[in-house]
Amino acid sequence: MAPPRISKLTFGRNSSPIGIGQSRPTLSWRYEQDDSTEPNWTQKGYELSFSRSGGNPTTYQIDSGENIEIPWPKDEPPLSSRERVEVKIRAKGETGWTEWYRETVEAALLDESDWVASTIAPDVKPPSNLTKRPFYVQNTFTLDSVKGDGRIYATALGVYEISINGVTIGDHVLAPGWQSYKHRLHYQTYSIPEGVLVQGNNSIEVIVGEGWYSGRLTWLEVCRNLWGEEIGVMIQVEVGGKPVATSGNGWEWSYGALLASELYDGETYDVDIGKPNQWQATKTISLPTGTTLIAPEAPPIRRIEMLKPKERLTSPSRKTILDFGQNLVGWVKVHNVPAKAKMNECITLRFAEVLDKGELGVRPLRSAKATDKIFLGDQGLKEWEPKFTTHGFRYCEVTGPASLLDGYEDNFTAVVVHSDIQRIGDFECSHAMINQLHRNVVWGLKGNFVGLPTDCPQRDERLGWTGDLQAFAPTASFLYDTSGFLANWLHDLSEEQLKDNQGVVPLVVPNALKRSEEKPLPQAVWGDVCVITPKDLYLAYGSKEILREMWNSMTIWLDKGIPRGENGLWHNPRNGLDPRAPPDDPGAAMTDQYLVADAYLVAISITIAKIAETLGLQDEVKKYTDEHRRLRKAFQDEYLASSGRLSSDTQTAYCLAFQFELLDSSHLQGAAERLLRLVTRDNFRIATGFAGTPGILHALTQAGHLQVAYRMLQEKGCPSWLYPVTMQATTIWERWDSLLPDGSINPGEMTSFNHYALGAVANFLHTTVGGLRPLDPGYRKFIVQPRPGGTITNASVHTITPSGRAAVSWTLKDGVLKVQIEVPPNTTALLRLGREEESVGSGKHSREIKYRAEGVWPPPRYQTPFAVPELAGTDTLAE
Structure with missing residues (x-):
């Protein structure tokens, strides 16, 4: 038997080792194994080798079992700007x-003095309240040699988009993405492909659009x-580590065939205008005061997949509509664009997620x-696609x-x-509708992870809502490697919270809702993302760095950002979305909003205490543990009866009570019975x-009602997770009834058909149905505990942990549960099957036991002492 193989070496959280922004990045490595790999393999030590240009390799041998976030050796010099080092492990x-694994890491421009380029823009005053037409800048430069x-x-x-000598550089789109421009401006590092640069004259051309910076x-x-108000671009071309072309004096600008390119409204292109030909001198503009240039760890936005139309439809008004069969985010590329046959002839593309009575909804x-226009010219085009817009759509109306x-x-x-995050996890089971639900979760993630985590990708919003991500982060981090992205x-x-908002977390990041210098109102659940999501990332990837980096954000939010009453609980919380709230007032929730806010307050206090312990901050451990104890007691005094009944007698209230361990042992039975009654009554x-x-x-599972949880999961009446599946949804909706049973669109304004937050249910599929969840951060130890229920007879789940692939699959037939698991090298699994437990x-391991599902299936319906037949409802169980 052989040791496992190292399959990946990463530097910090960077998705690529080229152009990283840290001089002393941490190192992490992942393993892979096959049937010839030595079982029960654990790492006892490792050897690192660093090879720099012109010097002898330096080698370090360390006796350690750690393979996540290994510090750059203290005796190894830090990376300097542009430096490349081959690292072997x-x-x-x-x-x-194991065999050696090699990777070359290359630093970006680490010092401000490395930049000799300036930001350039057209030497005209831009319109204040209108879209800014995209422009081109160009320059020529001469190379005596192309060596290097x-x-x-x-x-x-x-x-922006760059080309040199007519060749587009890089495969990024919408670069540099969207960020908090007052504080951090991303820059990209591109390798120029061999053969693009030539000896003698070279030309560089850049197209620039308004994007998020100044667009609508x-x-x-x-x-x-x-x-x-002014958009501009900064370019520095280097060969052999020396600048050869930098934006500044001598550059020219012009307009071209792009008449408009807006994120919400789409792009307009005139083929007849063609390439720009009236060039004028550019001017230099300044970056926003306080902005730091950052080489981001987040992966770039790229073209990821291509889909052909599934069907051509004709609407009642005789419009041609293409159905791509999947609600997605991106655009439509048009091939074989013909020459015009008459004046002002154009191709118009209009986009929507659903149809409304056969027309675009x-x-x-x-x-x-959401409209693209191509004005045809005397010459045709081989193909056309927009530069600086995206649409959320399944249907495209074409004229x-x-x-x-x-x-x-x-x-x-x-x-x-979408952002080019790596897919690492998946789930499948014997229930076709639940499989479609899971696919909808994945597609919802893809459509909303475009540069940053947004709440909807189609309407005039597309903002980084903090509460939505807080709910969805565990699911996202199981399915994709979100470590650098998030x-x-x-x-x-953190930058906006600490520098702009006096410790208050904005509702959206970047804070596009801010219209004055006043700090935003504190919001429970949404603001708590600064504590909960770093914890979730630590659990998923074992990264202590994110805890250190977010420590000030967490503690200032808890200590100063949250307004408190005399008892330490919230003073003026605002939160909540409820399935029974009217479409025009989604904040009209059933559960006492103070109770929700205070439940989260108790939860984040103990979370911060545990993070302090992880970081070795003993004084803070005591401070926040004591704080948690006081807040938990205050919560119980305010909201909890001795019987376990809560003052807000709702599903949400009991859910949070179980989820955040707000109940003492004497309360558990009463609260569990009350939660059961509420769920069956509904x-x-x-x-x-929302919370x-x-x-x-x-919570139902914790309360001892596993089969009730499965029954809720398999419900297909509205509101339920499977109702949208019955309505042919291919993504997660914002509202349970975004599409009404008669096929009409919900009358409210808040009616997105791609809104990932409610897809957090996939976490239950992964951890309970599939039975795979971390016990220690980074899955160094994880639990395998499938808990079959409902009508599901088999399931499989996997994720690629920081150490390698972890997987569980099971089948249940004739009272026998068969389980196969895969445990990656340098980790252990705690296998819990029935009452048995082993490490x-x-x-790869297989186990087989006699298994009896927990509870009765189907669970009994609500029984009332009064004769109210309509409470029985209609049986809408999805088999």
Whole structure:
């Protein structure tokens, strides 16, 4: 038997080792194994080798079992700007060493003095309240030699795309993304492909659009120029580590075929205008005061998938509509664009997520036009796609030449766009509708992880709502490697919270809702993201760094950001979405909002105490443990009867009480019985608000009602998770009834069909149905405990942990439960099957036991002492 193989070496949380922004990045490595791998393998030590240009390798041998966030050796010099170092790693177990694994890390521009480029813009006054037309900048530079690697360092106040000698550089879209521009501006490092640069004259051209920096954002009256009025770009081209072309004096600008390109409204392109030909001198503009240039750890936005139309439809008004079969985010690429046959002929593409009586359902887009136009020219185009917009859609209405529509299968492609985070997890089971639900969760994540975690990708919003991410982060981090993506967003959150808002976490990050210098109102659940999500990332990836980086954010929120009453509880919380709230007032929740806010307050106090212990901050451990004890007692005095009954007698209240361990042992039975009565009284349909929904199935399970949790999961009447599946949903909806049973769209404004928060239910699928959840941070030890229920007879789940692939699959037949598990090297699994418990090491294991499901299936319905037949409802169990 052989030791495992090291399959990946990462530097910090960077998705690529090229152009990292840290001089002393931490190192982490992952393993892979097969049937020939030594079982029960644990790391006893490792050897690191660093090879720098012109010097001998330096080697370090360390006796340690750690493989996550290993510090850069203290005797190894830090990386300098542009420096490349080959790093080799091998690890030893009981019987020998793994093979060497090699990776080259390259630093970006680490010092401000490395930048000699300036930010350039057109030498004209931009319009204040209108869209800004995209512009081009260009320059030529001469190379005596093309020896040495070519690099481009680039960023923009806006969004950009670069080409050299007619070749597009990089595969990023919408670069540099969206960030908190007052504090941090991302820049990208691009490798120039071999053969692009030539000896002699070279030309560089950059297209620049308004993007998030100054483009239209939100539905509010003042919605442009939120960070600045002038858009610009900064470019530094280097060969062999020396600048050869830098934006500044001598650059020129012009308009071209792009007439408009807006995030919400779409793009307009005129083929006849073609390439720019009237060039003028650019001017230099300044970055926002206080902005620091950052090489982000978050991966770039890229084109990820291509989908062809599934069907061509004709609407009642005789419009042609292409159905791509999947609600997605991106755009439509048009192939074989013909020449115009008459004056002002154009192709118009309009987008929507659903149909309304056979026509595009555009009302939920509110003021977003979601329309692309291509004015045809005397010459055709091989293909066209927009530069600086995205749409959330399944359906595309097309008007244009008949020849284009007749060949729709070949002439139109949907381009799926999102941040290029790595897929690491999945789930499948014997229940077809639950499988579709899980696919909807994945597609909802993809559509809303575009640069930062947004709440909806289609209407005039698309903001980084803090509460939505707080609910969904555990699910997201199981399915995708979100370590760099979410850490980057949390850093923006921390900057705005601490520097702009006196410790208060904004509702959205970046704070596009801010219209004055006043700090935002504190919001429970939403603001608590600064504590809960770093904890969730630590649990998923074992990263203590994110806890250190967010420590000030956490403690200031708890100590100063939350307004308190005399008893230490919340003074003026605002939160809540409820399935029974009217569409035009989603904040009208059933559960006492103070109770919800205070439950979260108790929870984050103990979370901070545990984080302090992890970071070795003993004084803070005592401080926040004592705080938690006081707050928990205050919560019980305020809201809890000795019987276990809560003052707000709702599903959400009991859900939070179980989830956050707010009950003493004497309260548990009464609270469990009360939760059971509420759920069965509501015919197993969801009656939790925004705060309670992610945890309701977990709470039922904790309360000893596993089969009731499965019954709620399998419910398909509205409101339920499977109701949208019955309505052919392919993503998670914002409202349980975004589409009404008759196929009409919910009358409220808040009616997105791609809104991931309610997809947090997938965490129950992964951890309880599949039976895989971390016990120690980073899955160094994890629990395998599938708990079959309902009509599900088999399931499989896996995720790639920081140490390698962990997987569980099980089948239940004739009272026999068969389980197969995979444990990655250097980890252990605690296997709990029925009443049996054992610890197993790495490798593949099979177990088989007699199994009797917990509880009765189907669980009995609510029984009332009064004769009210309508309470029985209709049986809508999804088998």
